[in-house]
Amino acid sequence: MKATAMAHPIQGLVKYHGMRDSIERLPYHDSISVCTAPSHTKTTVEFSMDYDEDVYIVDGEELDGHAFDRVERVVEKARSMSDAAHTVYPVRLESENSFPSNVGLGSSSSGFAAAARALAEAAELDATLEDISTIARVGSSSAARAVTGGFSYLAAGLNDQDCRSRRIPTELDDELKTIVALVPAYKNTDDAHEEAADSHMFDARRAHVQDQLVEMQDALHDDDLDRVCEIAEHDSLSLAATTMTGPDGWVYWQPATLAVFNTVRELRNEGYPDDDDVNSVPVWFSTDTGASVYVNTTAEHAERVKEAVAETGVRTTIWEVGGPAQLLDEGEALF
Structure with a gap:
């Protein structure tokens, strides 16, 4: 079968x-x-x-x-x-x-x-x-x-x-767009699980994350994209802190990662550099275990945010919300 x-x-x-x-x-x-x-x-x-x-x-x-x-x-x-x-x-x-x-x-x-x-x-x-x-x-x-x-x-x-x-x-689903900033540095998530659990900050994160979960669910139920992305950004920093303070002090982020962070914050605080009428941009960063960055924004701003992030020298592409795992036709089989 x-x-x-x-x-x-x-x-x-x-x-x-x-x-x-x-x-x-x-x-x-x-x-x-x-x-x-x-x-x-x-x-x-x-x-x-x-x-x-x-x-x-x-x-x-x-x-x-x-x-x-x-x-x-x-x-x-x-x-x-x-x-x-x-x-x-x-x-x-x-x-x-x-x-x-x-x-x-x-x-x-x-x-x-x-x-x-x-x-x-x-x-x-x-x-x-x-x-x-x-x-x-x-x-x-x-x-x-x-x-x-x-x-x-x-x-x-x-x-x-x-x-x-x-x-x-x-x-x-239709409003969130994610600019992926690819920073190709190898990582091992299984090792990160062990590192984080041995951090002196791990118990503090486990306590703090309960509020994050409640806030995130509420933001999703309210269809509040700004809150969703803001919570995700803060959670990324919190998670990284537990890995960085594990026994081996792992730091997954690379200089290119931090350059993307800085670009996101500049856009959020100062707007697009070529705009005469300066308005902040709804944009936030997020990372999982690794150096690559998810830059979350709205459909309206996705292309211009992509251009700004690409100027840091990283490879960029725009992703959107994906659906559940699905079966494919027989003609799609790999063998």
Whole structure:
């Protein structure tokens, strides 16, 4: 049985670091994100008696070691939920990203979300997107939110009934535009989870993030884009502080990252430099784990903000809000 699916990566709005359970990927607290399109991962899976063993290929490279084990956990989760006889056969999984991976743009979220959606179909599961989010979660907690798409909320918990993603209703899907400032510096999110949890600031963040979660949900329900983006910017700084104060003092940001921050603040405080009538621009920065920057603004200002950010020397592109993980036609299969 073969199936192909596509999912969009996420931009964390109220993010998490640290996990209670690194196997089931159970975070210490709730989190909120928004999916970004047209960036996506496409994944094809097939259970077949013609295969000798499970094989996982991402962007043309066959996985082994820790990367193999993470995908295997997702596959085994789908198998455990299925009554279909063919799931005992080995599986072949191939995945392709439309955007750079391991640079802070959420490739693990879209990767595991697309895999979970395809696996659920190939395993003939009668499952909702929220159910499928629990499959994706064992690969990456952020992937659970990529399954449900748009603006989504992952609740913390100790089981699949509690720790699953749900969509947050809002009218901001068409209004939010994100200029992605690509700063290609490699990062490892799993290591960051351990670093942050060992920071002396981690307990303070866990206490503070509860207010962030309440405020973010309220802003989304009110369709208040300014508040959403402002909270995301502050949350990015808070999250980075816990990583920077971990045992190894990791600093993911690069000089180009800070240049983008400065440009965003100048636009917000002073407006466009070529405007005679100076007006502040509704624009905010946000980062996940990595050096790349999400620059959030409105549809009206997206092109001019992109031009201003590009002047810092980084590669830029405009993304928008993406939907949930979805199945694709047979003709879209990767093999």
